Amino acid sequence: MKTKSADPDKKPVRTHGTLGPAPVSDTPLMKQYYQLKQTHPGAVLLFRVGDFYETFGEDAVTASRILDITLTKRGAGTASETPLAGFPHHALDNYLPKLVRAGQRVAICDQLEDPKLAKGLVKRGITELVTPGVSLHDNVLERKSNNYLCAVHFGKQEAGISFLDISTGEFLVAQGTIDYLGKLLQNFQPAEVLFCKKSRREFEENFGPDFCHFALDEWVFGFDYGHDQLTRHFNTTSLKGFGIDGLREGITAAGCILHYLAETKHTDVGHIGSIGRLEEDKYVWLDRFTVRNLELVQAQHPGGVPLIDILDQTVTPMGARLLRKWVVLPLKEPAQIQRRLDTVEALLQTPELLENLLQHLRQIGDLERLISKVAVRRINPRELTQLARALDAIGPIRAELAASGIRALQKLADQLNPCAALRDEIQAKIRPDAPILTNQGGVLNDGVDQELDELRAMAFSGKDYLFQLQQRAVQETGISSLKVAYNKVFGYYLEVTNAHKDKVPASWIRKQTLVNAERYITEELKTYEEKILHAEERLFVIEQNIYNDLVLFAAEYVAQIQQNARAIGVADCLASFAATARQHRYVKPVVDDSTTLDITAGRHPVIERQLPPGEQYIPNDIRLDQEDQQIVVITGPNMAGKSALLRQTALIVLLAQIGSFVPADAAHVGVIDKIFTRVGASDNLSKGESTFMVEMTETASILNNLSDRSLVLMDEIGRGTSTYDGISIAWAIVEHLHNSPKARAKTLFATHYHELNQLADDCPRVRNYNVAVKEADGRILFLRKLREGGSEHSFGIHVARMAGMPTSVVLRANEIMHHLEQERTSTGLDTDEPTEFDEVLAGLDDEPTGKVVPLNGHAAPESAHRGPKAQPAAAVHNAPRPSLQLSMFEPADPALERVRELLQKLDVNTLTPIEALLKLNELKLATSGK
Numbered sequence: 001m002k003t004k005s006a007d008p009d010k011k012p013v014r015t016h017g018t019l020g021p022a023p024v025s026d027t028p029l030m031k032q033y034y035q036l037k038q039t040h041p042g043a044v045l046l047f048r049v050g051d052f053y054e055t056f057g058e059d060a061v062t063a064s065r066i067l068d069i070t071l072t073k074r075g076a077g078t079a080s081e082t083p084l085a086g087f088p089h090h091a092l093d094n095y096l097p098k099l100v101r102a103g104q105r106v107a108i109c110d111q112l113e114d115p116k117l118a119k120g121l122v123k124r125g126i127t128e129l130v131t132p133g134v135s136l137h138d139n140v141l142e143r144k145s146n147n148y149l150c151a152v153h154f155g156k157q158e159a160g161i162s163f164l165d166i167s168t169g170e171f172l173v174a175q176g177t178i179d180y181l182g183k184l185l186q187n188f189q190p191a192e193v194l195f196c197k198k199s200r201r202e203f204e205e206n207f208g209p210d211f212c213h214f215a216l217d218e219w220v221f222g223f224d225y226g227h228d229q230l231t232r233h234f235n236t237t238s239l240k241g242f243g244i245d246g247l248r249e250g251i252t253a254a255g256c257i258l259h260y261l262a263e264t265k266h267t268d269v270g271h272i273g274s275i276g277r278l279e280e281d282k283y284v285w286l287d288r289f290t291v292r293n294l295e296l297v298q299a300q301h302p303g304g305v306p307l308i309d310i311l312d313q314t315v316t317p318m319g320a321r322l323l324r325k326w327v328v329l330p331l332k333e334p335a336q337i338q339r340r341l342d343t344v345e346a347l348l349q350t351p352e353l354l355e356n357l358l359q360h361l362r363q364i365g366d367l368e369r370l371i372s373k374v375a376v377r378r379i380n381p382r383e384l385t386q387l388a389r390a391l392d393a394i395g396p397i398r399a400e401l402a403a404s405g406i407r408a409l410q411k412l413a414d415q416l417n418p419c420a421a422l423r424d425e426i427q428a429k430i431r432p433d434a435p436i437l438t439n440q441g442g443v444l445n446d447g448v449d450q451e452l453d454e455l456r457a458m459a460f461s462g463k464d465y466l467f468q469l470q471q472r473a474v475q476e477t478g479i480s481s482l483k484v485a486y487n488k489v490f491g492y493y494l495e496v497t498n499a500h501k502d503k504v505p506a507s508w509i510r511k512q513t514l515v516n517a518e519r520y521i522t523e524e525l526k527t528y529e530e531k532i533l534h535a536e537e538r539l540f541v542i543e544q545n546i547y548n549d550l551v552l553f554a555a556e557y558v559a560q561i562q563q564n565a566r567a568i569g570v571a572d573c574l575a576s577f578a579a580t581a582r583q584h585r586y587v588k589p590v591v592d593d594s595t596t597l598d599i600t601a602g603r604h605p606v607i608e609r610q611l612p613p614g615e616q617y618i619p620n621d622i623r624l625d626q627e628d629q630q631i632v633v634i635t636g637p638n639m640a641g642k643s644a645l646l647r648q649t650a651l652i653v654l655l656a657q658i659g660s661f662v663p664a665d666a667a668h669v670g671v672i673d674k675i676f677t678r679v680g681a682s683d684n685l686s687k688g689e690s691t692f693m694v695e696m697t698e699t700a701s702i703l704n705n706l707s708d709r710s711l712v713l714m715d716e717i718g719r720g721t722s723t724y725d726g727i728s729i730a731w732a733i734v735e736h737l738h739n740s741p742k743a744r745a746k747t748l749f750a751t752h753y754h755e756l757n758q759l760a761d762d763c764p765r766v767r768n769y770n771v772a773v774k775e776a777d778g779r780i781l782f783l784r785k786l787r788e789g790g791s792e793h794s795f796g797i798h799v800a801r802m803a804g805m806p807t808s809v810v811l812r813a814n815e816i817m818h819h820l821e822q823e824r825t826s827t828g829l830d831t832d833e834p835t836e837f838d839e840v841l842a843g844l845d846d847e848p849t850g851k852v853v854p855l856n857g858h859a860a861p862e863s864a865h866r867g868p869k870a871q872p873a874a875a876v877h878n879a880p881r882p883s884l885q886l887s888m889f890e891p892a893d894p895a896l897e898r899v900r901e902l903l904q905k906l907d908v909n910t911l912t913p914i915e916a917l918l919k920l921n922e923l924k925l926a927t928s929g930k
C-alpha cells in the first residue's frame with residue numbers, strides 16, 4: 001500500500017522548479033555550488049538538491065552527452081543563464097558508472113543535514129570523489145581484471161611507479177628504467193595514472209597520450225612526504241619490513257597514491273594492509289611490444305582472440321585476475337616453475353579431485369572484493385550474505401586440498417580459514433533474502449533483537465488494522481469501492497470516487513480533490529498512521545545499528561579473508577591450467593637451467609582453436625641452442641605460416657614458464673630471461689610514424705639488451721623500407737646477433753628475403769629453414785611444414801593472385817620478376833656508399849646504454865663511424881646489395897620519362913606488395929603510351 005520513490009531504472013525526466021526561479025549566480029544555493037565546485041575543478045560535480053543530483057555549466061553538457069539525459073537551462077534569458085542537467089538521486093548507481101567509464105572524475109556532493117530540520121540553506125559537502133582508478137562500484141569494475149590506480153614519479157636516475165587496486169587492496173611498487181615502467185604500464189593497464197604537473201610532457205613522450213591521467217601538484221611528489229604517508233598508513237616506523245626501503249622514487253609514487261586516496265575521500269582503507277615490490281629480476285622480461293604482439297591479454301585487432309581467452313578456465317574472479325598477472329609475469333626460477341607444473345600434473349592425475357575442487361570453487365564468488373567492501377564500510381546486506389556463503393565453501397575446499405596428497409595444495413589448505421565465527425554471525429543475523437538497502441527494513445532475522453521484534457509486530461498489526469478500518473468504513477458508508485491508500489504528501493487517506501462522495505460522513509476531513517475522486521483523512525486514521533510510522537522509523541534505526549556493528553565485526557576478519565582469497569586464486573589458476581591442458585591436449589614441459597629450446601610438434605595455442613571445422617593445425621618442431629643452431633632464418637611466401645611459428649614458439653616458452661602445460665608433443669625449455677619481438681614496421685603506418693625510424697630504434701634497443709638466455713623473434717624486419725635497405729638491415733642484424741661477443745641470444749628470423757639464406761655460409765650458428773609450399777599448375781599449396789633449407793624465391797605474386805588480382809597483372813608481374821632476377825644475377829653487388837641504416841648499425845654500441853644514431857640525415861657521432869665497434873655496419877657492405885634499377889632509365893624516351901616521374905613520386909617506405917603490383921601495372925600502361 002505504501003508507495004516508495006520512483007523506479008530507479010526508469011529514465012529520469014527532468015522536472016523543473018527544484019532550484020527556484022531566481023538568477024542562478026545570485027542565489028545562496030548557487031553560491032554554495034560554486035564554492036564546492038572550486039574545490040574540485042577537474043571533476044564533474046553532482047550537486048544534490050532535494051531528490052535530484054544536478055549538474056551545471058560545462059558539467060551539464062558533459063553529463064547530458066554521456067548519460068543521454070535532457071539538457072535544460074537555469075535562469076534562461078538572464079545574465080546568469082547556465083546549462084543544467086540532472087537525474088533522480090536513486091539513479092546514481094546507474095549513472096555514476098557511466099560517467100566514470102567515460103573517463104570522468106566525479107565529485108558527489110550530498111546534503112549533510114536533513115532538509116526538514118535545516119535552518120536556512122541546507123549544509124552540503126563533497127562526500128566522495130569517484131575516479132576511473134578509484135572505484136568500488138561493481139558497475140565500473142570488471143570481474144576478471146584488476147582496476148589499478150597508478151602513480152609515476154620521474155627521478156633523476158630512475159623512475160618510480162606504484163599501483164593500487166582499491167577494490168582488492170593490492171598495493172605494489174617498483175622502480176627502474178623508463179623501459180621497465182613502460183612494460184609495467186603495458187602489463188597492468190591502469191585505469192588512471194597520476195603524475196606531477198611538470199612531468200606531463202615527459203610522461204606523454206615516454207608512454208603516449210592514451211592513458212587516462214590526472215596531474216598533481218609538485219609538492220605531492222616529495223620523498224619525505226611519500227615516506228611519511230606510507231609509514232603513517234601502515235603504522236610502522238620504517239618500510240624495511242616491506243622490502244622497499246631502498247626504492248626512493250617508488251616510495252614517492254606510492255605516497256602519492258595514498259595522498260590521492262585521502263583527496264578523493266577514501267579514508268576507510270584498512271584493507272590495504274601491505275605493499276609489495278615488483279622485482280624486475282624475478283620475472284621474464286617481456287617488453288611492451290612483445291606483450292602486445294603476442295596478444296597475451298589483449299588482441300591487437302577487434303575480433304581477435306588473446307591468449308588469456310584460451311587459457312582462462314578459472315571459476316573465481318580471484319583466479320581470473322591472478323591468471324592475468326601470471327601471464328604477463330612469467331617466472332625465471334626453474335624450481336618455482338617446477339612446483340606449479342608438478343601440481344598441475346598431479347591434478348590431472350586425480351580427475352576426481354580436480355572436479356570436486358572446481359565445483360567448490362564455483363561457489364566462492366568475489367571473496368576478495370566483498371571483503372574490501374567490508375573494510376571501506378560499503379557492503380550491503382545482500383553482499384554480506386554472499387560473503388557468508390563464500391566462507392561456507394572454504395571448509396570443503398580446505399578439506400579437498402588437505403587430503404590431496406599434493407604438497408603445494410596442502411600448503412594452500414594451511415592458508416585457508418573458513419572464519420566460522422563470522423560466517424555463523426552473519427547467518428544468524430542477516431535474512432537470507434536480505435535487500436540491498438539497509439535503511440528500509442527486512443535486513444535482520446526475527447529473534448535478533450527483542451525491541452525490533454516488538455516493533456515489527458506493531459507495524460504489521462498496524463497495517464492489518466488499516467485494512468480492517470477500510471472494511472469498517474465500507475460497511476458504514478456503503479461505498480464498496482472505497483480504499484485506504486498512502487502517499488508521501490498526505491500519508492494515509494481514504495479515497496472515494498465522485499459518484500459516492502455524497503455518502504461520506506461529515507466527520508471526515510477532505511484533503512485533496514482529484515478529477516474523479518476525493519481524498520479524506522479521519523482522526524482514527526491519523527492516530528494509527530503516526531503509531532505505524534514511528535514504529536517503522538525506530539525499527540529502521542535499530543536494524544541499521546545492528547547491521548553496522550556486524551560490518552565492524554566482519555572488518556576484524558579482513559586480513560584473514562584476504563589471505564583466503566589469495567590462496568583460492570592460486571588454487572583456481574592451477575586447476576585452470578589442468579582443465580586447459582586436459583581440454584586442449586597440452587603436455588608437461590621440461591623446464592631447467594640448460595640453454596636449449598627444443599619443441600617437438602609445437603602448436604599455436606590460439607590459432608589452433610580458431611581454424612574452421614575440419615582444418616587441422618600443422619605442428620612443427622623448433623630447436624634452438626647456443627652451440628649449433630642459435631639463429632634460425634625462416635623463409636617462405638606470405639601466408640605460409642612464418643609469423644604463426646615465431647609466435648607459437650614464444651607462447652610455448654611463456655606457457656612453460658608460467659607453469660602451464662604446453663601445446664606440443666614435447667618441450668624442453670632451458671629458462672629464457674627475456675623475450676623480444678619485433679614485427680616489420682608497416683603496422684605502424686596508420687600512426688603516421690616514420691616506419692623505418694621506429695623499426696630501427698626498437699631493434700637497436702633489443703640488440704643492446706640481450707643476454708645468453710634471451711629469445712628474439714624478428715618478423716619481416718626491414719620491410720618498412722625499400723627492398724635493398726630491407727635486405728641489408730636484416731642481414732646486418734642477423735650478423736650482429738650471431739657475432740655479438742656478449743650474448744648468443746636464441747633467434748627466430750622470419751623473412752621474405754631469401755637472399756638472407758646466404759648468411760648461413762659465413763655464420764656457423766645460422767640455419768636456414770623454410771615453411772613448405774607446393775607449386776602445382778602455377779598455384780601454390782600451403783603445407784605449413786617447417787623444413788630445413790632456404791627457399792628459392794618469393795611468392796608474393798601468387799598471393800596477389802589469391803587476393804583476386806587480374807590475371808593480366810599477375811602475368812606481367814611474373815615477367816617483370818624474371819627480368820629483375822636476371823638483372824640481379826648479372827649486376828652483382830652495390831657500391832660502398834654508406835646508407836641510412838649503416839649509421840644506425842654503427843650506433844649499436846656494445847654498451848647497454850648505446851643510443852641509436854638519428855636517421856633523418858643528421859650526422860652520426862664520430863665514434864660511431866670509426867670505432868672498432870662499428871663492425872656490423874662494415875659487414876653490410878659485403879652483403880648482397882643488387883643494383884637493378886639503373887638500366888631501366890637510360891634512354892630518354894618520353895614514355896620512360898613518365899615512368900621515371902611516377903617512380904619518383906613513389907614512397908617505397910609505405911608501399912604494400914599489392915600496391916606495388918598495382919603501381920607496376922600503371923607503369924606498364926605508361927610505357928605502352930596509354
Ligand SMILES: Nc1ncnc2c1ncn2[C@@H]1O[C@H](COP(=O)(O)OP(=O)(O)OP(=O)(O)O)[C@@H](O)[C@H]1O
Pocket residue numbers: 607616617618619636637638639640641642643644645784
Ligand atoms: N601450422 C599451421 N597450421 C594451420 N594453419 C596455419 C599454420 N600456420 C599458419 N596457419 C594459418 O595461416 C595464416 C597465415 O599465417 P602467418 O600469418 O603465420 O603467415 P606468414 O608466413 O607470417 O605470412 P606474412 O608473411 O604474410 O605475414 C594464419 O593466420 C593461420 O590461419
